[in-house]
Each structure stands twice: as structure tokens, then as C-alpha cells.
Amino acid sequence: MSGTDGKPRGSLLDAVRDRRRVVSTELSGTVPRGLRVATAYAWRLLVVAAAVGVAVWLIIQLKLLVIPLFIAILLTALLWPSFAWMLRHRFPRWLAIVLSVLVTIAVVTGLLWLAVWQITRQWPSVQERTVQAVQDFREYLIQGPLHLSADQIDDLLAQAWAFAQEQAELLWSGALAIGSTLGHVAAGALLTLFILLCLLADGAGIWRWTVRMFPRKARPAADGAGRAGWVTVVNYARTQLLVATIDAIGIGLGAFLLGVPLAVPVAVLVFLGAFVPFVGAVVTGAVAVFLALVYNGPWIALWMLVVVLGVQQLEGHVLQPLLMGSAVKVHPLAVVLVVAGGAMVAGIPGALFAVPLAAFVNVVAVYLSERAWETGARPRGDLIWSTVPRPRRTPS
Numbered sequence: 001m002s003g004t005d006g007k008p009r010g011s012l013l014d015a016v017r018d019r020r021r022v023v024s025t026e027l028s029g030t031v032p033r034g035l036r037v038a039t040a041y042a043w044r045l046l047v048v049a050a051a052v053g054v055a056v057w058l059i060i061q062l063k064l065l066v067i068p069l070f071i072a073i074l075l076t077a078l079l080w081p082s083f084a085w086m087l088r089h090r091f092p093r094w095l096a097i098v099l100s101v102l103v104t105i106a107v108v109t110g111l112l113w114l115a116v117w118q119i120t121r122q123w124p125s126v127q128e129r130t131v132q133a134v135q136d137f138r139e140y141l142i143q144g145p146l147h148l149s150a151d152q153i154d155d156l157l158a159q160a161w162a163f164a165q166e167q168a169e170l171l172w173s174g175a176l177a178i179g180s181t182l183g184h185v186a187a188g189a190l191l192t193l194f195i196l197l198c199l200l201a202d203g204a205g206i207w208r209w210t211v212r213m214f215p216r217k218a219r220p221a222a223d224g225a226g227r228a229g230w231v232t233v234v235n236y237a238r239t240q241l242l243v244a245t246i247d248a249i250g251i252g253l254g255a256f257l258l259g260v261p262l263a264v265p266v267a268v269l270v271f272l273g274a275f276v277p278f279v280g281a282v283v284t285g286a287v288a289v290f291l292a293l294v295y296n297g298p299w300i301a302l303w304m305l306v307v308v309l310g311v312q313q314l315e316g317h318v319l320q321p322l323l324m325g326s327a328v329k330v331h332p333l334a335v336v337l338v339v340a341g342g343a344m345v346a347g348i349p350g351a352l353f354a355v356p357l358a359a360f361v362n363v364v365a366v367y368l369s370e371r372a373w374e375t376g377a378r379p380r381g382d383l384i385w386s387t388v389p390r391p392r393r394t395p396s
Contacts, residue, residue: 056345063346068188070353072195076203077230077237077356079104083200097200101193115265122261126295133294224373229360236359244274247281247311251288254307258300260292274315276339276351281312334358 059066079100086096138153199206207226214222252267260266266288273280285308293301335355342354367373 060346064184064188065191067349068192069195070349071192072199073233074237074353074356075104075192075196076199077233078241079200080234081238093201097197100200101196111268111271115268118262118264126261126291130294220373221368221371225364225367228367228372229364232359232363233356236356240275243315244271247271247274247315250311250314251285251308254311255288255292255304258292258303258307259296260288260300260304261295262291266291276348276355280351281315285309285312334362 083096083100086099087093091099142149142153207223211219211223211226248267248271251270252263255263255266266284269287270281270284273284285305288308289301289305292304296304335358338354338358339351342350342352342357344350346353
């Protein structure tokens with residue numbers, strides 16, 4: 001076939017392609033290489049950011065399902081060591097499931113009952129001492145070296161109260177993400193229990209069904225990465241449970257020996273708060289110091305602060321590095337950032353799930369980047385810090 005000018009159509013197409021190559025070569029020669037690399041990274045980062053944004057939007061829209069699912073997965077990871085031990089010792093699966101769930105419910109219910117019981121006993125005395133401590137502090141500000149007026153103190157208290165209310169609203173908006181009514185909370189609890197039972201009863205079957213959703217060639221990589229990530233989540237949950245127990249015993253025992261009221265509720269609060277790294281330790285420690293300050297005075301509060309800081313230093317410099325395996329390690333800067341980001345996006349649930357989710361993503365990314373399903377090697381290290389180029393030492 002020929003074109004309108006009598007030339008073969010193929011030669012015309014070749015001429016157009018040649019012209020495009022010439023134009024592309026001329027343009028690439030005028031655009032700096034750094035700009036080309038930056039634009040190549042930029043559009044890829046935009047695509048990744050768009051995908052992450054869509055995923056976050058879907059999670060927010062499906063929060064009534066996603067949050068119970070995450071809670072059930074985390075509970076399964078917490079129960080998995082004892083559950084697997086019972087299965088290895090020939091316990092029937094149904095009996096292992098019943099024992100795991102009932103013992104967990106009994107422990108949580110017992111801790112809450114003990115905390116509520118002590119609060120009901122000591123709360124009137126604590127409330128009276130708190131009011132008296134606030135009044136004494138107010139008198140000190142007026143009669144002391146600052147010589148503040150009553151109006152100035154009231155303005156400062158009003159500003160502090162408004163700031164506390166604003167931060168509390170932001171925090172509790174995420175805490176109520178599973179629903180703002182009692183019915184939503186009850187439905188979320190029942191859904192969590194149902195998912196937990198399903199994961200314990202047939203978690204392997206659910207995972208095999210999930211893997212079959214991937215293309216056939218990608219199934220070995222997806223299966224290996226998921227299993228490595230699950231081991232990481234189990235190790236993280238087991239370690240955090242042990243760390244939370246040690247924190248609760250240390251701070252609760254310190255509060256009891258110093259005569260600080262509500263020592264058992266403080267220990268329970270520390271235990272629950274320890275599952276949110278850094279943030280939980282700071283908040284629960286501040287509660288213990290505040291109770292010591294308003295009830296026992298500044299010197300006991302100072303010793304309570306020493307106890308809290310000592311326990312936190314033990315956790316940060318001994319327990320966490322010693323107990324966390326290399327596959328679970330996430331850099332402390334990443335932990336702080338993901339906890340802060342999770343709290344900003346989803347409040348308390350976001351802060352609670354941020355670190356195990358980051359640990360899971362980190363190990364999956366390392367597993368895939370090292371192609372560990374081909375070699376059988378276990379993923380090790382942190383994806384970011386293991387890929388940072390380091391200067392080579394020249395032999396001396």
C-alpha cells in the first residue's frame with residue numbers, strides 16, 4: 001500500500017518514528033539529568049501517595065469493619081503462643097479456642113473489676129485532696145512571689161481547660177471511631193469476637209484463600225511475605241505483653257510503696273497504655289505523678305517521677321532492644337512518626353495499631369526486596385536503614 005504521495009506507508013511510519021527520536025533526543029539533551037530523575041521520582045511518588053490516600057479513605061469509610069478486624073488480629077497474635085502450645089500438646093482445637101478466649105476474658109474482666117473497686121473506695125478522698133491541692137496552689141500564685149491576680153489565674157485556667165478539651169476531642173474522636181452509640185460499640189465487640197474465633201479456628205484456611213487471590217506467579221512471594229509478617233506481629237505482640245506487664249508491676253508497685261492512691265488502677269492504666277509505645281508511657285506516667293502531687297505532695301511526686309522515669313528507661317534501653325528480634329525492629333524515629341500519624345488519622349485506635357502495622361509492612365518489604373522466597377532466608381533489618389548506603393572502609 002502507498003500513501004497519497006506515492007511512497008510506501010511503511011516508509012512514512014519509519015520517518016515519523018525517526019523524527020520523534022530526534023525530537024526526544026534533542027529535548028533530553030536540553031533537560032538537565034537531575035530534573036529528569038526528580039520528575040521520574042515525582043510522578044511515581046504521586047502514584048504511591050494516591051494509592052495510600054485511597055486506601056486510607058476506604059479504611060475510614062469501612063471503619064466499623066476494619067477496626068474490629070485489626071483488634072481481632074492483634075488479639076489473635078497475643079493468644080497465638082499459648083494457643084499454639086496447646087495444639088502442640090494434643091489439645092483439641094475447640095478446647096484450645098475455648099480456653100484461650102475464656103482465660104483472656106477472665107483476666108481482662110478481673111483487672112477492670114479490681115480497678116473499678118479501688119476507684120470506688122478511694123475516689124471521694126482523692127477528689128477532696130485534689131480540690132484542696134488546687135486551692136492551695138491558687139493561693140500560692142496569689143500570695144507567692146508571682147503575685148498574680150485572681151482574674152489572671154482564671155484566664156490561665158480557662159485557656160488551659162480549653163486547650164485540654166480541644167485535644168481530648170481530637171483524641172476521643174478516634175477512640176469512638178467504631179461508633180458513637182452503645183449499639184455500635186456492642187456490634188463492634190461481637191464482630192471482634194466472631195473474627196477472633198474464625199481466625200483461631202481456621203486461620204490457615206483463610207490465609208490460603210487469600211493467597212489464591214494473587215496471580216499464580218506471585219503466590220509464593222505473597223505467601224512467604226505474609227507468613228514472615230505474621231511472625232513479626234506475633235513476636236511484637238508477645239514482647240509488648242511482657243513489656244506492658246513489667247511496666248505495670250514496676251510503676252504500680254512504686255505507687256503502692258510510696259502511698260500514692262489508686263495504685264491498682266494506675267497499674268492497669270500503665271498496662272493498657274504500654275501497647276502504644278512512647279505516647280502511652282508518657283500519658284500513664286503523668287497520671288501517676290499527678291496523683292502523687294495532689295494527694296501526697298511535691299516530694300512524693302518527685303519520687304514517683306523517678307520511679308516512672310526509671311521504669312521507662314528500663315523499657316527503652318533494656319527490654320525493647322533485648323526482647324525485640326531483628327525482624328521486629330523498627331527504628332525509633334519511625335515508631336514516633338507512625339504513632340503520631342496514626343493518632344492524627346484515627347485517634348487512639350490509630351496509635352494502637354500503628355506500630356504493629358509498621359512492623360508488618362517493614363518485614364514484608366524487606367522480604368520482597370531480598371526475594372527471600374527464592375533463597376529461604378529470613379528477612380532481617382529495617383528496610384530504610386538497611387538500604388542507606390554506607391561508606392566503605394578502605395583497608396589500611
